[in-house]
Amino acid sequence: MSQEGFPTAAARTILNHNSSLGLEVTPSVSPGKTPIQILHEYGTKTGHLPVYVMEKAEGEAHRRSFVFNVSIGDVTCTGHGLSKKAAKHKAAEAALSVLKLEPGPNHQIPNAADNGVEAEAQNQPNPVGILQRGWRLPEYSVCMEAGPPHQKEFTVTCRMETLAETGTGSSKKQAKRAAAEKMATKLQALQGCLDRPWALKPTVRLECLRTSSGEKLSALRRNPLSTPNTDYVQMMLELSKEQGFEVTYFDIDELTVNGQYQCLAELSTVPVTVCHGTGISCSNAHNDAAHSALQYVKIMASAK
Structure with a gap:
């Protein structure tokens, strides 16, 4: 899986860079924000997070074109x-454009009550929304469409890192x-509870790492992470204690196609960081996940 915009291969294992956690309660839309960011903030505020589904990819390898659908509440656009x-x-x-949320220096994203949009039902958590809390945004794709026009059946695949689950329904939304329900069930088994209260854990905002002068973080900025036989788990433990966040490792039952063990390292940063x-x-596998997490922290702490 790749994360667009990161400068190194190691950073492409990051799962959560676009996490909805850590957004301001009443964010302002500035001209510098992309439509994706604006829509995500709107979804966070109203309780209907946008979900993107790749409909198809067309053309030759050197000239591919892609079609994506985004659904947010009752609105679906291509x-x-x-x-x-x-x-x-x-x-x-x-x-x-449909929601009439044009970017502007004085534009505020409305409250759910202001525009008549109700937040997601508290007693019936939406699995699509749950997957977007503290993880890299999942990728959905329609892999099959069968049946006559009046009785269509769709199959959608949900992918996160090396995990994949499929779901079927009489509509793409269903x-x-x-698929999201199956993925949420799998992830719950891996980490105990997807919807636990992060506020109870010690956290640190990722942007604060850029100004930190801690000894462990300074050493991480200076030195390459390529020394053989290094205990990266211990390095990460020492760094987390210094910077004030926690690290949790979750073993994945499934082996890779090459027969290797898999692990997720979760950092209680804001946004939450999850590495594979x-x-x-x-x-x-734990050591490799810790290495990837250290690479990501190094990038974030060194960013200008």
């Missing part, structure tokens, strides 16, 4: 682009929800 990011951008732009690791043993 975007086309020469990259996945561009197609998502266009879809979000179209949704903003199939998407079914593999290895010939559980401890090796």
Whole structure:
């Protein structure tokens, strides 16, 4: 899985960079924000997070074009682009137009009560929304469409890192929800509870790392993370204690296609950071996940 915009291969294992956690309660829409960011903030405020589904990819390998749908509440819009990011951008732009949320220096995203949109039912958590709390945004794709026009059945695949689940339904929305439910169940088994109160854990905002002068963080900025036989789990533990966040490791039952063990390292930062690791043993997978997390923290702490 890749994360667009990161400068190194190690950083492409990051799962959560676009997490909805950490947003301001009443965010302002500034001209510098992209339609994707504006729509995400609107969804966070109203309780209906946008969900992007890749409908299809067309053209030759050197000239691919993509079609993405975005659904937010009762609004569904389509975007086309020469990259996945561009197609998502266009879809979000179209949704903003329907919702009449044009970017502007004085524009405020409305409260749910202000525009008649009710927040997601408290007693019936939406699995699509749950997957977007503290994880890298999942990617949905329609992999099958069968049946006569009056009785269609859709199959949607939900992918997160090396995990994949499929769901079926009489509409794309139902199939998407079914796939998200299966993925949420799998992730709950991995980490105990997806919807636990993060406020009870010690946290640190990622942007605060850029100004930190802690000894461990300063050493991380200076030194390369390529020394053989390094205990990266211990390094991460020492760094987390210094900077005031927690690290939790979750073993994945499924092996990779190469027969290696898998692990997720979760940092209680804001936004939450989740990194993936593999290895010939559980401890090796933990060490690899810690290495990836350290690489990400180093990038964030060194960003200008």
